[in-house]
Amino acid sequence: MASPTPCSSPTLLRYALLSSSIPSRLPLHLLPQSASGPITQFYRLSDKKLALGSQLLQRLLLCQTHQNLDPNITLQSVTLWKDPESGRPGYVLPKGTNEPRIIDYNVSHHSGLVVLAALLPPPNTSIIGSSKPRRIGVDVVATTLPQRSHSSQEFLDSFTSPSAGVFTPREIATINSQPTWPLRVRLFYMHWALKEAYVKATGTGLVTDLTQIEFRNVELFDLDRSMGKRYTGAKLYLGGVEQLEWYLEVEVFEGVIEGEEDEDGTCYIAIATEREGLSDEDLRAEWNVVNMEKDIGKWDATKR
Secondary structure (H helix, E strand, C coil): CCCCECCCCCCEEEEEEEHHHCCCCCCHHHCCHHHHHHHHCCCCHHHHHHHHHHHHHHHHHHHHHHCCCCCCCCCCCCCEEECCCCCCEEECCCCCCCCCCCCEEEEEEECCEEEEEEECCCCCCCCCCCCCCCCEEEEEEECCCCCCCCCHHHHHHHHHCHHHCCCCHHHHHHHHCCCCHHHHHHHHHHHHHHHHHHHHHHCCHHHCCHHHEEEECCCCCCCCCCCCCEECCCEEEECCEECCCEEEEEEEEECCCCCCCCCCCEEEEEEEEECCCCEHHHHHCCCEECCHHHHHHHHCHHHC
């Protein structure tokens, strides 16, 4: 297992944007017209905000990492794209740039929270020619079940039955070991977030055989906060073999205002990435809560 190394500049970035900070009169002028069109197709304002937030975080990342190479870069000048096969996000190199400054990044959103996790190369190093590109996946989920038409038991049974093809017998037993249904739901969401983050990192999506991907040693770390806000004890097994090269974390994030009805404003954020190259600073760094005016507005072309 690779050990964290000292580093003067973080190479793992974590951005979070609360959709409640996005004005109801959507600032679509922050995007090129071609990117704003799909956002307006959503019916609910909450969905429009999440889609806009995803665009803004990706464009913010590009602006911040490429500003020294393209001093005229803005939110509107960035061109994003999505891989048609894997659905993973990507971007076109800014004008005048011949080398990317981002190894990989991934985005996720859920009921009021948009998150982005990115891997950057260490200072004064090149990505071009790397024999093994590093990957990263991120997923955000609720910690409680919205009270709709089904019960917690019905909800869990639809995912944890062997016929569902989502969890392994060991994972199902771990989830069902909790004494109450709310705790089982909570542990289910931890497993789901880790599994989703991993398949997003590898680019296989949920079309792969999820029962070949198993997470062990997953614990409800945040009930009394004695273990802190971040849990890194989960272990990844593929086909029964432990994958020591993967770094896994789950963070509890509180204060989400625009969640689904009956959710408690708390989310889990999971990250899956290769452990190689991560520094002590990367592992300790907090989620950066993005400010619409100070962080996003700085890169608005209409203000230049």
